[in-house]
Ligand code: SF4
């Protein structure tokens with residue numbers, strides 16, 4: 001494995017003093033004409049895409065969190081991917097489309113992922129290069145907040161210009177997944193699990209995400225917020241009509257706008273505890289008109305989240321209550337097909353297959369919910385103990 005030392009992208013970091021523009025444009029459906037109209041309007045509000053990508057090939061990075069069809073709202077819809085790809089292709093640009101899924105690198109699984117998410121058809125229809133490269137590369141992160149050396153997918157690490165295409169979703173661990181969290185997809189397959197193990201403290205994990213922003217420097221983010229996910233995302237929450245495209249050059253600014261639309265309070269998103277969002281200038285629809293009443297946020301996931309105001313309790317009691325409060329995974333034997341993706345993705349090795357069915361050892365489990373995220377069958381359910389339900393309801 002080779003080592004790369006400098007960020008590959010020479011775009012300047014956004015100025016902290018100048019407000020970061022974020023375009024908010026209504027987009028009511030995935031109808032081709034509607035997405036094209038909304039995308040053109042969003043890009044116009046940002047001053048066009050051309051100054052951001054003056055030359056060369058472009059890498060499109062959708063959120064392909066799992067092999068789910070577009071209507072599940074887990075992955076970026078192919079209509080959004082195709083709209084931006086069509087625009088860039090018309091200008092004669094060479095486009096690569098890809099993502100690096102969690103777990104062991106297997107070309108067969110990657111192909112399956114592209115097929116299920118509609119990316120294979122999109123690439124064929126528009127003549128895009130579908131990235132099948134699963135090679136890892138170690139990169140040194142200058143001034144790292146978290147890990148000084150990170151193993152990334154080689155194609156993504158060396159992409160000359162990255163265009164980030166996240167999905168508008170809640171996330172049990174990160175609270176929301178948008179432009180910043182989508183960059184975790186650049187981490188090479190099995191290392192996604194390894195970093196979850198090493199970076200148990202959310203601040204360390206968020207530090208890694210911010211390091212990825214600095215290293216990969218995505219020049220433009222276009223969030224598929226036409227249909228988003230609410231509740232216990234990023235995989236098994238509920239699809240909900242949101243009706244927007246959200247676009248911007250600064251991933252933190254874009255995520256902050258997403259958080260405001262969803263209704264997260266101050267300090268509720270750990271990313272912004274580590275890196276306060278920059279000043280933001282919302283263009284298009286005013287932010288107040290884009291807030292989503294009753295948007296279901298994810299279940300409490302930390303001691304602070306769930307046991308706010310109880311900091312005076314003895315540490316061991318708090319730890320016990322926290323474990324009870326957090327939803328615990330269990331596997332439905334009826335739904336489990338024994339594919340072992342959860343076993344391979346568990347950072348604690350808390351899952352074993354017995355008679356082709358996954359079984360969770362709750363004593364080892366740290367409630368990271370990776371198993372729930374990666375299970376293609378929805379077989380990993382999250383539920384609370386009776387005490388946990390009582391605690392959760394008392395904190396609402
Ligand atoms: S629980 Fe899901 S991910 Fe785990 S083995 Fe069963 S089907 Fe596969």
Ligand code: SF4
Nearest residue numbers: 346365366368369371
């Ligand atoms: S069993 Fe526990 S530790 Fe393992 S992936 Fe699932 S939630 Fe995370």
